[in-house]
Amino acid sequence: MSWLSNVRNALSSFVPASRETPDNLWHKCKGCGQMTFHKELEENLHVCPHCDHHDRIGAALRFDYVFDGAYTMLPTPRVAEDPLKFRDQKPYPARLKAARAATEEQDALLNAVGTIGAHKAVVGVQDFAFMGGSMGLAVGEAFVRGVEAAIAEHAPYIIFTAAGGARMQEGILSLMQMPRATVAIQMLHDAGLPYIVVLTDPTTGGVTASYAMLGDVQIAEPGALIGFAGQRVIESTIREKLPEGFQRAEYLLAHGMLDMVTHRRDLPATLAQVIDFLTVAKAA
Template sequence: MSWLNNVRNALPFTARKQQPEENLWHKCKGCGQMVFTKELEENLSVCPRCDHHERIGPKARFDQILDPGSRADLPAPKVPEDPLKFRDSKKYADRIKAARGSTHEPDALLNARGTIEGRRVVMGVQDFAFMGGSMGLAVGEAFVAGVEAAIADRCPYLIFTAAGGARMQEGILSLMQMPRSTVAIQMLHDAGLPYIVVLTDPTTGGVTASYAMLGDIQIAEPGALIGFAGQRVIESTIREKLPEGFQRAEYLLDHGMLDMVVHRKELRARLAQVIGYLCGERRAA
């Protein structure tokens, strides 16, 4: 077969298969149906059939939330990239290089200045595609930098979380980002500025145990997985069957852990409303 393929490829008149530059169809992770990619993108990456909210990256998130032309990216902070010289099945440095190559991002948390319906904000977005959105030195430093930028601009800090937890390749240095982010949030409060969290699918582990659940307002997208430990781990620990939909946004809303669950189509307007309320527009009126 290999000889035949070599001959066929060498023939000038043999038509060769061309790979499409982009995939025209997307399989919905909610209903399993094939959706036209352009239709999905026009619907803000929400399935038009079952309303499943697909995971999206920072670029799409900034484009959806910030006013056109208002975005100004904050530079990524410089941190030691492999402080523990960690290696499992491959070098940590190689994992970071691969993640950067696939996402074209410096790390799992990006910040930008901008406006939402004219209201100034510093906005951070975690990308689950970058090593599961895991929290390491770079994420912790970016979070602190975002808070400091918000304090300098006298505006709220808004973050979209999406993470599998702490980055194991950085060990205790990763876990140290939990108290660091907590202190940064207190700095924001001391300055009298709001801290708003939008939890997206999935937000778990050390991120949930720190800055993801410390917002003045806790918002989530429909169906988002939110929790600390996995459901199977909890069930094996307490030896009980957990309720249906446990750790989903709607369940957490019903049990008081969230303030609201907002559809992606309504999220920009709702955030503008919340920022206006927290920043004193209601008092001024």
């Protein structure tokens, strides 16, 4: 053993080992670019404390934030997983497998039953992390099951939308979920129950053309991107320059497409107030 090894071993007995900085210690805001401690971001409901940018969140966090406390998850419906035997760069089953591994969920829409401000409610949440929250057979079936659960519980159905549109791998079968959802909403109305929509970033495509715009009350989170086609597609079609931010929640509120834009921390209280108003109004 060399003298250098002796010195190194002697120093290691009283010099603490260096600790590596965790990769997930900081979060860079997509809105303003500021760095925030993950712990601070979590305490602020995943809203940037510098610019109020609302990060996209999954179903589990959404349920935790909106319900009063404990809630019960509804079973995820089983549907045909590859009805068209679709393949692009990868087989469709391989894409489903990857999305399930990444999100630990079966598909893009989950339902749960709980209370919001002491009002029983069934809440559906689309997770954009699951193949862009795209609407296919599973999402359509989950939406219908959520409505049926709301009717059985005699409670409102609240949907948090986040989607890039229909799921291309299911073709016409994905588009058929649009009229299915519309019929389900009519069933809810026939039962005298409210249907409330909370649009989150982003809500686009066939979802916007269907159940995302059929609420008794339309709420959106600040800055949410909401639209059918993209800005470049629209501009190239109509050959006109569109206003900056014309598909953001605040612009849509100013032009009558939404009823309110509500901060994430205020959503539980706002939803409780809306449920209270709508259920009293329908009872009257």
